[in-house]
Amino acid sequence: MIGGKNSLFGPVDATANSGYGDDHPPRKGFFTDTSICIGCKACEVACKEWNDVPADHFDMTASSYDNSHSLNANQWRHVAFIEQPKRLGAQDPGLRAPQVTDLGMPTARPSDTLTVEEGEQTDDTKPDFRWLMSSDVCKHCTHAACLDVCPTGSLFRSEFGTVVVQDDICNGCGYCVAACPYGVIERRRAPDGAKNVGIAQKCTLCYDRLGAGQTPACAQACPTESIQFGDVEELRERASTRVAQLHEAGIMDARLYGNDPEDGVGGAGAFFLLLDEPEVYGLPPDPVVTTKDLPQMFNRASTAAFTLLAGAALAFVGRRR
Amino acid sequence: MSETTDRNGTGPAAARDERQTTAVIGSAGGRRIGGGRRGGRRPGGRRKHGPGAEQQMVPEAEFTSYYGRPIVKPSPWEKDIPIYLFAGGLAAGSSLLAAGADLTGRPALRRTGRFGALAALSVSMVALVHDLGKPSRFLNMLRVAKLTSPMSVGTWILSIYGPFAGAAAAAEAVAMLPPGRRVGPLRLLPLLHRPAGLMAGLAAPPVAAYTAVLLADTATPSWHAAFKELPFVFVGSAAAASAGLGLVGAPVAETGPARRLAVGGAVLELAAEQQMERSMGITAEPLHEGKAGRLMRAAKALTVVGAIGAAVSGRSRALSALSGAALMAGSACTRFGIFEAGQASALDPKYIVVPQRERLAREGPVRYEE
Ligand code: SF4
Ligand code: SF4
Ligand code: SF4
DSSP states (O other): OOOSTTSSSSOOOHHHHTTOOTTSOOOEEEEEEGGGOOOOOHHHHHHHHHHTOOOOOOSOOSSSSOOSOSSBTTBSEEEEEEEESSOOTTOOOSOOOOOOOOOSSOOOOOGGGGOOOTTOOOGGGSOSOEEEEEEEEOOOBSSOHHHHHOSSSOEEEOTTSOEEEOTTTOOOOOHHHHHOTTSOOEEOOOSTTOTTTTSEEOOOOOHHHHHTTOOOHHHHHOTTOOEEEEEHHHHHHHHHHHHHHHHHTTOTTOEEESOOTTSTTSOBSEEEEESSOGGGGTOOSSOOOGGGGHHHHHHHHHHHHHHHHHHHHHHTSSOOO | OHHHHHHTTOSHHHHHHHHHHHHHHHTOSSOOOSSSOOTTOOOOSOEEEOSSSEEESSOOOOOOOSTTOOSSOOOOOOTHHHHHHHHHHHHHHHHHHHHHHHHTTOHHHHHHHHHHHHHHHHHHHHHHHHHHSSTHHHHGGGGOOOTTOHHHHHHHHHHHHHHHHHHHHHHHHHHHSOGGGOOGGGGTHHHHHHHHHHHHHHHHHHHHHHHHHHHHSSSOHHHHTTTTTHHHHHHHHHHHHHHHHHHHHSOGGGOHHHHHHHHHHHHHHHHHHHHHHHHHGGGGGGGGSHHHHHHHHHHHHHHHHHHHHHHHOTTOHHHHHHHHHHHHHHHHHHHHHHHHHHHHHHHOTHHHHHHHHHHHHHHOSOOOOO
């Protein structure tokens, strides 16, 4: 909706901007601390179970340990697995292995190199690679491009400040799919016979559970509390404390992503602590909501339309032939 | 299923790419953009065809990505949408020509324009409904009017334009009936003749222009980056196509304005396209590669040939009609080419990462400022 001056860009109370009164609940969201994610994928499974999201993509990617591909219509949570030739702070993978240089698919090594011998763990014998794992999800942006461009009103802002699709109103136009700067939302195509084929699908931040005062299924299932659910205001504070803590511990790679209400999407309802550049995790480095440029787009289009009208009129001026 | 996997960049072709990009990822921890070549990603960039060797004009971009997988999703649209874009432009331009022809007493050009507009509008509606899957889904668009959604705005623009274009075409058809057959309500239609045609002409320009906003208001790199010039490319293309239809359908004695519109439209389209590519940076690359590249080259050639033909073929009906057909084909190729380039740009994370990194290096992160 175009309401106030920050409707398309800038910090704004997403919920109030969408017309909820003062008595709406505080904005809810996630702080995902990827530094403690163990890649167990409990969140992926819990989400599928609770929301009855069908499974497909049983094919392997043949390039990494990530077997769930991407966020898509049938994958509302996605755990990325990144293998890097870099040591992570105090991470001890429990392996005594020679220097790892080949970063293709790891192959099985003779079992003796996998045996951990007590007392032999020195820094020199630790593998110099690290795993980065990160559970990704819809960002529930403050300025949500998907919601802005939806022509049916199927996507709406809930009273919790989250972005939800109503599958009975969505007409499957797919506009939201191309508009999301994070590649989150997608029209369901498969498997045959699944419900809502042809309809846009994404994380609802477990709207049904929030309504009942519950924690979303993925956060509930996360054994390490890598996925923290709560009031966005409070989560932002928690995130700053955590990143400061990591910096103090010498992990200077730690950074927050998506927490700033002045950023390109007006801050995300779901934000992250990352240990490397966003693109390493498959996230855009500096996303901006596409509707930020919408006023300019309409201006240019109006000028073009006028040019066409004037051009057609001019064509009829002059020689009569 | 194969379509599903390909769209997610997880098909066999993508798997090949992923292995290559793993090498780039493998040395992650830093990013290298705009440097020399490494990693052996497929050669991109514009090529200059000179005598002897090919020369790379845009250096291979270095960037880090997650196993080469796409960051944004390509639109799920198929060929329905470029058909819709082309037919919408053709309808709009035809209504304008018809209105002008009506005011200046060119009955055959008017008839061609009005029937052409209705036919093109019908094609675009069929394409749209086919894309949505079932007609009832179109009605969901009429639930709301949303200024932030170009698709919603476009639906309303079409809902205003459509009835006028339809009424003008109906009046035209009734006028062709022998007077004795104009019975009942049909007798009223001639009254609407001119007003309906003029209203259709006034409502037409937004129909031709809004489709550019429709594409640009997305995260698809090669569409969004084109937002400043795309409306001009599209209205130029609409003018050229509809003038082409006029040349095909009307006798040479009446096509003077169509010829002028053809040349003007073609010049606008080509000039705006040139300017657009200059301002798009690296995201202009997909316009030169693969299927999109072939379509864009065909579009240019057909438009140039058609415009020259329109300008010089004054006395020959056959040559006029051929030029007209070339102009329409050129316009169609422009729509398909720009559509395909956008889809290709969404599938390669380079077109997200590199421009955003360049912007970060240049201006720092995008932040709201009072
Ligand atoms: S991440 Fe994408 S799908 Fe989620 S709210 Fe933002 S724009 Fe919409
Ligand atoms: S696919 Fe559905 S949710 Fe997405 S923009 Fe279209 S109507 Fe809205
Ligand atoms: S909040 Fe609910 S819908 Fe969203 S990822 Fe978690 S479990 Fe799935």
